Amino acid sequence: MSAVLHQPSLARRIAPVFQGFDGFLAFAVLLLACAGLLTMYSSGYDHGTRFTDHGRNMLLAGFIMFVVAQVPPQRLMFFAVPVYVLGVSLLVAVMLFGVTKKGATRWINVGVVIQPSEILKIAMPLMLAWWFQRREGQLRTLDYVVATVLLAVPVGLIMKQPDLGTALLVLAAGLSVIFFAGLSWKLIVPPVIIGLVAVSLIVGFESQLCADGFDWRVLHDYQKQRICTLLDPTKDPLGKGFHIIQGMIAIGSGGVGGKGFMQGTQTHLEFIPERTTDFIFAAYSEEFGLAGNLALIAGFIFLIFRGLAIALDAPTLFSRLLAGAVTMIFFTYAFVNMGMVSGILPVVGVPLPFISYGGTAMVTLGLGLGILMSIARAKRLMQS
Template sequence: MSAVFEKPPLWQRAAPMFQGFDGPLAFAIFLLACTGLTAMYSVGFDFSGRFTDHARNMLLAGMIMFVVAQVPPQRLMSLAVPLYTLGVALLIAVAIFGITKKGARRWINVGVVIQPSEILKIAMPLMLAWWFQKREGQLRPLDYAVAGLLLLVPVGLIMKQPDLGTSMLVLAAGLAVIFFAGLSWKLIVPPVVIGLIGLVLVIAFEPQLCAEGNRWPVLHDYQQQRICTLLDPSKDPLGKGFHIIQGMIAIGSGGFLGKGFMQGTQTHLEFIPERTTDFIFAAYSEEFGLAGNLLLIAGFSFLILRGLAIALEASTLFSRLMAGAITMSFFVYAFVNMGMVSGILPVVGVPLPFVSYGGTAMVTLGLSLGILMSIAKAKRLVQS
């Protein structure tokens, strides 16, 4: 009788938790995590506690990913409305009585100080994927208009804080859902063409637009300065243009193979500002060169391609939209961070996934990867 009630070994009880995990996705995550740890140790070894904190944050993100991966996509969909509502309510609270630091009101004290805009990085695509899932097979133009309104409310509140980087990421995640839901190219092409024309005009008329005393409507002064600095960083090489110039010097000085592990002079002589956070790509480029950059870009490309494959194979519209939005968010993160450090995009506070230091960003990364793994896992379990 005792054998009948004998508990199976722990490994047998834990095995179902690992069943259905997507191997290629896990491999891409492992490679990028190893790259991030190597880069952080190399550029931050003389930055007290930075590597150990980064490793701890990455371990926390891995645990979050593992836990969220156990939650079926249907259960995740049920969280869309409450999470979105909570996020927007907190953003309104921030606008009314939030905490201001360095001229930006982005935080609120709810027992602990939090930044509610981070919630929307997950809540926004969840909400829009839920919205289109409920209207599958009967989509009308009005449904896309409502989706646009659901997107613009939190994006507007985040821009008002102001936080251009986070608002851009939330906007990109929401637009990805709307695009994958079947938005007509006729509605996509005109804004893109107008944007390109505007970009050309800004470049052509930069001397007049960035003249001393000239103020642009809509944008804050610091946002205008970032764009003008991007167009011509040499105007203020020791001030506003310092970040971009030093980043480009570091990237260029790395050459093909780089200066070597822990050997970056621009990095360790502290010419690169925020070398373990927003500008870590410049420090990484100096030490690992073009070859290291190509390997890093290959890792992100593999992750993005695998994410899109998971989206294509997903069994429900919600899962397809969510997987597609998360995957495109990784692309936006990597492209914007590398672009701003390389001097082709304005400097905004966007971290490089897996590589940049940051607790909140790492938690968001773990949540996103957990959702993506959950979608892949659900499809594999159905097939088996």
């Protein structure tokens, strides 16, 4: 009787909740999170509660990751269309009666002020993965055209706000799904060649294109200024070029080994603008140097390769496309942020994952990690 009534231990009861969690992915995230907390403690020491808030945001992201990881990929597929429709509807509402701050209309008041474009970072790959799953085995050119339209609508609405950084992330997530779905290289190579030619022409005719009064038509004035500042930040070193110049100075002054934790002069003398958000990589580079940068980049590479491995082993087309797209979101975040701080890409509002301060971005990262964990967990449970 005692054997029949014997209750399993608490550890055995909660073990199924953690069964299938990807340890390699969790390890990579933990290392990056530790780097983020160290950097935030130093760069945000005089920014009130930024360090504690950053830690709280990380805990919130971890909780979201844990919850989403319990949802099977098949159930995630159920949310694809509703979340996409909700996100696009809110973007239209923002265009009609959104909240304007600093010349940009990106927010809407629904009792609380939210930024709907953030929803599309996850909703876009969900929707496209759902679409290609439905068309599996019978893909035609028209299906890629429909996918392109589904992607172009929210990207266009976000660019109109204007919000180039978020539009770039949503575009990258959507294009990743389309590419992984099997888009022909014949359709990929021509736009790449056109893009390279366009960049070459912009660099070659920089003086004429960036002259006062020249109309770029398709770009807003501030977007034109960002590109022209990237090409030659010394033209306005105390104005539009200040961010790039100070970022490069901080990165270069860190040398090989860095100046040491809490010893960054560019950081603590407040020469680095937005040193806890978009330009936190400059603060990190100054204190930890080239060695620290290589370690950080290695952490991101490990995270990205682990995400791609999860995508490769995913049991269904939907989960494979979704995992690949989420992984490429992490890549785009890191590549664009490091590139803009280093002066090789225009300055856009893209944070560095797990390092930069920001609650909304951290929630998005938590959702993405939860999706990867869910897909990895589903595969492992099937094998067991």
